[in-house]
Amino acid sequence: MPHESALAIAPWTLCVVTQTPLAELDDSALVAAALDGRREAFDIIVERHRRSVYQVCYRFVNNHEDASDLAQDAFVRAWKGLRSFKGQSALSTWLYRIAVNVSLNKVSAKRAPTESIETTDQFEDVRIEGAPQAILRKERAAAVRRAIASLPDKQRATLILRTYHDMSHQQIAEVLGSSVGAVKANLFHALTNLKKILGSEP
Amino acid sequence: MTHLTSAELIDAMEGMLIPERAAHLAACGACRRRLDDLSSVLNEAKQVSCPEPSPLFWTHFSHRVRAAIDTEPAESRNAWPSWLRWQVLLPFGTMAMILMALMLAVPRQVATDSSENDVAVMDTPAADSADALEMLVGWLDLETAGAAAVIEPGFVEQAFLELTSEEQQELARLLRAELSREKS
Numbered sequence: 001m002p003h004e005s006a007l008a009i010a011p012w013t014l015c016v017v018t019q020t021p022l023a024e025l026d027d028s029a030l031v032a033a034a035l036d037g038r039r040e041a042f043d044i045i046v047e048r049h050r051r052s053v054y055q056v057c058y059r060f061v062n063n064h065e066d067a068s069d070l071a072q073d074a075f076v077r078a079w080k081g082l083r084s085f086k087g088q089s090a091l092s093t094w095l096y097r098i099a100v101n102v103s104l105n106k107v108s109a110k111r112a113p114t115e116s117i118e119t120t121d122q123f124e125d126v127r128i129e130g131a132p133q134a135i136l137r138k139e140r141a142a143a144v145r146r147a148i149a150s151l152p153d154k155q156r157a158t159l160i161l162r163t164y165h166d167m168s169h170q171q172i173a174e175v176l177g178s179s180v181g182a183v184k185a186n187l188f189h190a191l192t193n194l195k196k197i198l199g200s201e202p
Numbered sequence: 203m204t205h206l207t208s209a210e211l212i213d214a215m216e217g218m219l220i221p222e223r224a225a226h227l228a229a230c231g232a233c234r235r236r237l238d239d240l241s242s243v244l245n246e247a248k249q250v251s252c253p254e255p256s257p258l259f260w261t262h263f264s265h266r267v268r269a270a271i272d273t274e275p276a277e278s279r280n281a282w283p284s285w286l287r288w289q290v291l292l293p294f295g296t297m298a299m300i301l302m303a304l305m306l307a308v309p310r311q312v313a314t315d316s317s318e319n320d321v322a323v324m325d326t327p328a329a330d331s332a333d334a335l336e337m338l339v340g341w342l343d344l345e346t347a348g349a350a351a352v353i354e355p356g357f358v359e360q361a362f363l364e365l366t367s368e369e370q371q372e373l374a375r376l377l378r379a380e381l382s383r384e385k386s
């Protein structure tokens with residue numbers, strides 16, 4: 001993950017920050033500029049991280065409407081809490097943490113049975129394979145989504161960050177506020193449970 | 203030798219297993235089967251795609267976020283001017299503490315000035331700055347005070363030079379406003 005932050009910057013650095021085009025600043029400088037009253041700096045942060053924040057939310061809710069609402073909520077919370085971002089981890093790690101938390105709050109309030117899983121393969125071209133295979137593949141993908149949705153929160157979050165965001169165990173630990181050992185344990189249990197659930201699928 | 207633990211199986215899946223345990227894995231069919239199971243279910247999960255929204259969505263999304271933030275209450279915004287961040291206040295707090303210590307160490311020469319003189323003195327920039335520093339001591343929060351303990355020598359003077367006399371007067375005005383707001 002890029003842009004390790006260091007917010008403990010000297011006053012004269014602020015002068016440099018205010019003179020440099022925002023798009024050229026790294027994340028920590030953008031945070032400093034946003035805290036300094038430059039509202040457009042936060043727009044650049046949103047632009048830079050919106051896709052990954054949206055995608056992590058999508059993996060929890062499996063539909064576009066909820067994912068875009070959650071991603072928006074995550075950024076609003078980030079804006080409100082920007083002063084509490086201390087720069088010990090990368091801004092992306094901090095944003096992932098917020099996105100995971102808002103997503104878990106949402107899915108905990110509205111657990112699997114009522115969760116509507118969007119058929120995400122609707123945009124894919126099925127002509128490249130036979131119709132029966134395409135249907136089987138879609139059904140299997142839906143089964144995997146259901147299985148992931150049924151995992152306990154920490155296992156689910158760990159699996160999502162490892163599988164779809166290609167994060168290291170250390171990065172996942174930072175996002176989830178746990179240890180590397182706990183990440184490994186959660187990943188192991190997530191995969192074992194997933195195998196069990198998928199094995200019992202018809 | 204014992205079979206791989208769950209953590210070691212995860213390490214093996216990530217290609218991070220230590221050589222001694224990798225030797226066991228190479229020789230143990232049971233551990234290899236468990237590893238294959240984990241790897242195959244991870245690969246199956248990876249196949250599940252996330253749809254890519256249209257490029258237009260992202261512009262719309264940014265506007266939505268901006269609009270949502272604009273409806274947030276004003277108190278979450280930064281009301282202090284740009285040069286008056288804690289990076290500036292921090293060294294000033296330290297400087298104020300040093301000045302306060304000096305003031306306590308040196309006997310006061312004039313303690314009975316008239317109230318008119320007080321007003322006149324307060325109107326001069328130099329007195330304003332000294333006053334501002336004194337007020338800063340009361341204003342700085344605990345976190346800033348804690349950080350002040352590790353401030354480098356010379357940083358205070360350097361930060362002082364960063365501010366113009368107008369900024370020093372503005373600092374005094376803001377601090378007075380802040381203190382009167384806290385009192386009320």
Ligand SMILES: [Zn+2]
Nearest residue numbers: 205206230233
């Ligand atoms: Zn073994």
